[in-house]
Amino acid sequence: MDDEVDDEEEDPTCPTIPFTVAEKIRWRREWRSALVVKGLGRRVSYIPLARRLNFLWARNGEIQISDMNNGCFLVRFRSHKDYEGATMGGPWLLGDTYLTVHRWFKGFNPWKTEVTSTMVWAQLPELPIEFINKEAVMKIGEWLGKPVRVDRATELGARGKYARVCIEVNLTQPLISKFKIEGVTYLVQYEGLDDLCTDCGTYGKKAGKCHCVPAGQAM
Structure with a gap:
């Protein structure tokens, strides 16, 4: 048995059901x-x-x-x-x-499981054409989150308007909304993340409604 019972707080109206380690391993296997x-x-x-x-x-x-x-x-x-x-x-x-x-992990409880990360596509518009390649875009992706891959057009250099990289982002921390290369600032557009403050990168709050924008300055 690997279930621990606290005798001092044992409640006779609420019994603790013991399961063996072998039973739990067998049930969790599937x-x-x-x-x-x-x-x-x-x-x-x-x-x-x-x-x-x-x-x-x-x-x-x-x-x-x-x-x-x-x-x-x-x-x-x-x-x-x-x-x-x-x-x-x-x-x-x-x-x-x-x-x-x-x-899935043992003890999974849908009410207590918080979504803290996800994979998203990030667009990097208006990059100079020499930076629209797999090596450069993956390096940029390391500053945005955990880069996974670039899309086919970016890898082939077949699209000059923007680069596209798949990254795993931590939603509990502000996302990077802009970066600089050689003194020039470039914006990051996260596809599908509509509730994202473009001023501070906080997910769940749109620009103009986020606390990072001083009162009276919201557009």
């Missing part, structure tokens, strides 16, 4: 290849989500989607290859809503 999915900033419905994920993720085997509380869904995979593709791929969207994707 969830090891499961992902927790949740819409970023808004709730998503089961049916359109199931259709989308079956199209995107069920490449080599079936997936099972369980509707949880607090807008969370639990997705189990029969194919480990599909599981790794869903985990390492992305960012994933349903319409214009980002889907946050995280590995």
Whole structure:
């Protein structure tokens, strides 16, 4: 048994149910290849989500989607290859809503699980053409979050208007909204993150409504 019981505070009306380590290992085994999915900033419905994920993720085997509380869904995979593709791929969207994707962990509680990070596409408009390449854009991405990859057009240098990089960002910290190269300031546009203050980079508050803007200066 690995359940601990505090005898001093034992309540006879609230018994502690003991499970053995072997039992818990056995029951948790089937969830090891499961992902927790949740819409970023808004709730998503089961049916359109199931259709989308079956199209995107069920490449080599079936997936099972369980509707949880607090807008969370639990997705189990029969194919480990599909599981790794869903985990390492992305960012994933349903319409214009980002889907946050995280590995299941023991004791998962949808009411107590906070979304702290997600993968997003960041656009870097008006970069000089010599910086629109994989090496340069991935280096810029390191200052924005955890860079994952650039899109095909950026890698090939086939688009001169902007570069595009997929990054994993920490939503509990202000996002970088601008940067400088050789003294020139360039802006960062995070696709799909509408509730983002472009003045300080705080997610969940739009520019003009964020506390970082002094009263009377909001446009």
